[in-house]
Amino acid sequence: MRIEHLSKMFGDFTALSGINLEIHEREFVCFLGPSGCGKTTLLRAIAGLDIQTSGKIEQAGLDISALPPSERDFGIVFQSYALFPNLTVVKNVAYGLENRKLPRGEIRTRVAELLALVGLGDQGDKYPAQLSGGQQQRVALARAIATSPGLLLLDEPLSALDAKVRVYLRHEIRSLQRRLGVTTVMVTHDQEEALTMADRIVVMNQGVIEQIGAPMDIYRRPATAFVADFIGTMNFLPGVAEGPDRVRVGQVVLACDAGDAEPGAQVTLAVRPEDIALQDVKSSAENAFEVEIGSMEFLGSFFRAELADEAMADTRLRADWSINLVRRHGLEQGQRLHIALPRDRIRVYPQSSLHG
Amino acid sequence: MANLTATESAGRVRPKLGRDDWAMRGLMVAIGLYLIVSLALPLYAMMSKSFEIYAYQPQLIEFQVNEGQGWRPVLNALDLGEELGVLKRGELVTTADGRLQATRFFPDFSFLSETRYRIRNTEPASGGFMIRGTRIVHDEWVEYSSGDFRRVTLRPGISTGLGNYLSYFSTPALFTSIYNSLTIALISTLVTVSLAFGFAYALTRSSMPFKGAFKAIAMVPILVPSLLPGIALIYLFGKQSLVLKVLQWMFGEEAVAGLWTSLIQGAYGPTEIYGPIGIVIASVFFTFPHALLIILTAMAIADARLYEAATALRAPKSRIFWTVTLPGARYGLISAGFVVFNLVITDFGVPKVIGGQFNVLAVDIYKQVIGQQNFQMGAVVSVVLLIPALIAFTVDRFVQRKQVAQLSARAVPYEPKPNRRFDNLMLSYCGLVAVFILGVLAVCQYAALIKFWPYNLSFSLNNYNFDVMDGGGWEAYGNSIRLGFYTAICGTALVFLGAYLVEKGRGFGYGRAGFQFLAMMPMAVPGMVLGLAYIFFFNDPANPLNGIYATMGILVVCTVTHFYTVSHLTAVTALKQMDPEFESVSQSLKQPFYRTFGRVTAPVCAPAILDISIYLFVNAMTTVSAVVFLYSPDTTLASVAVLNMDDAGDVAPAAAMGMMIFYTNATVRLVHAFLTKGVLTRTQAWRGR
DSSP: OEEEEEEEEETTEEEEEEEEEEOOTTOEEEEEOSTTSSHHHHHHHHHTSSOOSEEEEEETTEEOTTOOGGGSOOEEEOTTTTOOTTSOHHHHHHTTTTTSOOOHHHHHHHHHHHHHHTTOTTOTTSOGGGSOHHHHHHHHHHHHHTTOOSEEEEESTTTTSOHHHHHHHHHHHHHHHHHHTOEEEEEESOHHHHHHHOSEEEEEETTEEEEEEOHHHHHHSOSSHHHHHHSSOOEEEEEEEEETTEEEETTEEEEOOOTTOOTTOEEEEEEOGGGOBOTTOOTTSTTEEEEEEEEEEEOSSEEEEEEEOGGGTTOEEEEEEEHHHHHHHTOOTTOEEEEEOOGGGOEEEEGGGOOO | OHHHHHHHHHHBOOOOOOHHHHHHHHHHHHHHHHHIIIIIHHHHHHHHHHTEEEEEOGGGEEEEEESSSOBOOOEEHHHHHHHHTSOOTTOOEEOTTOOEEGGGGOTTOOTTSOOEEEEEESSTTSOOEEETTEEEOSSSOEEEEHHHHTTEEEOEEEEESSHHHHHHHTOHHHHHHHHHHHHHHHHHHHHHHHHHHHHHHHHHHOOOSOHHHHHHHHTGGGGSOTHHHHHHHHHHHSTTOHHHHHHHHHHOHHHHHHHHHHHTSSTTOTTTTSSHHHHHHHHHHHHHHHHHHHHHHHHHTOBHHHHHHHHHTTOOHHHHIIIIIHHHTHHHHHHHHHHHHHHHHHOOHHHHHHOTTOOOHHHHHHIIIIITOOHHHHHHHHHHHHHHHHHHHHHHHHHHHHHHHHHTSOOOBOOOOOOHHHHHHHHHHHHHHHHHHHHHHHHHHHHHHEEETTTEEEEOSGGGOGGGSTTOHHHHHHHHHHHHHHHHHHHHHHHHHHHHHHHHOOSOHHHHHHHHHHHHHHHHSOHHHHHHHHHHHHTOTTSGGGGGTTSHHHHHHHHHHHTHHHHHHHHHHHHHTSOTHHHHHHHHTTOOHHHHIIIIIHHHTHHHHHHHHHHHHHHHHHOOTTGGGTOOGGGOOHHHHHHHHHHTTOHHHHHHHHHHHHHHHHHHHHHHHHHHHHHHHHHTGGGOO
């Protein structure tokens, strides 16, 4: 599947612009972004429900840009599930199989198979309102894959569910997708969902694609400050480039890959809280400096420490340290200590690119 | 610049339309065309009729006389007529049926003489002249013996202009109706809205008992034609007043006579109930449920938190009323006001029965058309009536939009707490209103069963012997039921399908907006106007649809169109509550739209569909205004029979027929309630857990 130069206008408002994307066979792709970033609009364009203003969509080598949904090949699950309330589970799942000149018996077998696949083999005669949210979600999934579509579209399928059910279903959907080998596109605003489920993530913001990559890539090497900020927690430090591999923050000079930032240019440094090293840091190590622990917040499995020092002016750093580590070093509020920012974990962005 | 646009539009994706899209657009255009043919075109025909002026054209007519000594010089009819004082330049306007005898131009005419006459119409396209029903418009001389010449009449020609409007506004008897109509509508609106607000207040803010019964009773006026309260008032306060009889029986004739004379027969003459007061009382009766429904909806969404906050701030009850209750209901009150205003100003039944000499616009249309056969003037009055109706409609739509916005707020429903004094007060108020409503029905039923009021008070069913009276007899009643069923079935199918296409169609924005506009139009058009417009449009022999004129078909079309808007809005509301993704899912599963419509949309909306059909049935049974112009001897209707029997002085049979309509509607309502319950349990099993 290939998307080229796609854009969508709603009157004067640009919802999508210059979208280029390739989705491979059997791949699980997540569109991730804050609400209003255009991810659902892109999904609906792929489905043909709201056709793009310009640009091309190809599926299996065919140009489907202008086709109505009924002439495309996909199954879809909506956030609301859109189960037909007056039809039983069996009839809902069978809905797409009818009218295809299939023998009745075959439909019945297929439906039973599908219900067993999603673990609802014994719920067939119930109405959707009699099922829990998670069960409804699975019925919607069974209905979407009943016709064996070449593409499965999931529009925030888990966001209406409880946290626990959500985690469970993530896994379910992922393994189902692997088993069926169906190319899948899922829209979500939940980064955890995207990171755990997707083969590749498409991070979107304000109608454009910010980055496409595997979950680890996106997390480790966010291409833009937006991605860095949106995925996970991130420390942002204002700095001035001093050379291709040196940036000054306050009075601290840090070794890092400044890319093509001109010397003297304002830049933003980004470093993840869990990457701030404490263990065995000597004052002479690279990128090491002394800070004071401003506050310690207990967050269950780890502590989040707020670090400050005059040398860094007003900038505060958040560091995530395991309970173990904190106990071992006997860390507490007001303590002074040495930390280091590993050179390969620092990302440098032009300063103007960060908003919000 | 032009270049840029060209490249931009080249890259633009033009969505390909699927089979469904074509089918849905086709159907929508078809229903849109129905609305155009059944509403827009007739209205246009009526508008153009109101500008048509019929005037004699004697300047185009020439005479020649031969008294046996050869043909005398040619005479121009205008010159001749003016010389003789038969006609005057500038005063030639007449109606479509105006005829001027040719012999009037020859004062010494005798049909026994040997004189021969020639007449010529100098301009082929003009009015020409007639003899023995044949119209002659060519420009050749035609020669007649005096025996034939006495049968020659001049016909008026047609021209367009503002003449009809000028004569309307220079005839006080006509234009005072505008003032009358507005006054009546305003007073009725004030009274109805206040009464309905009190009733709604009692239903929503008190914990009095019997709320369900009171609500049911308040809806009763919807089930009867608006003629009925008028008839009841005649019995109660008319020449043979039932109230007077009761008072006399209680206190003696002497004691009551003085009071009665000064009170009822005082300043306004002996038949004072026939006039504005009667119209207002009867109008309040029939508009009450409409106002109540709107105000109830507005008050039902009150937020309990506001009341709690106000009480916590120690605001006294009266202050809570003025600062919380009233502002919360204001859109409902305004909307109810405009709806009632519109109902009253366009209503024909009430003023027809009880208006007496007090002229209002809706009755003027009837009088002009049925009484005087002056269709052009009827059209003019219709246009005049259309203006306030349109304004009220527009404002109401605007206000309703605001009300919806208010509805979406998340509110905690208000639960009234018992308060004995307040509850008893509210109970007695609602009791009074209920007595008034049921009293009207009771009086009509009593009148229908009495042999001959007030002289023979024994009971009989003579008044139900409709077949011996004017008005169409029992056949009319049968016709009404047929009309009710046809309207309910065809109308519901048409309306629901139309609403579905508008709500769930894909793309085609302009088409859908246009359809939505067409669907809203009927509400702005008063029934009398619609009926008259149908005469102009469908009675035109040149209209290919002329065939349905004077059939049951035109009554069904007219009634469906007349009540289209409210049905449409009901359907749209129900459809809006459905998940918009049902259609998306069906498309992804490659199912045609009609399958989803039949298997999901229609069954899920079954309660709304039943509501629409009952609404159409009840209104088809009670409506008078539009159909009064359209029924034929074979298709008389019960509601029209009520009108005609009342007109002929058979008031008791009219009351009897009116009550038949009530019982029919009440029965159908009950069956409907039963069916709805059945449908809910059978097809809507999914609703409950």
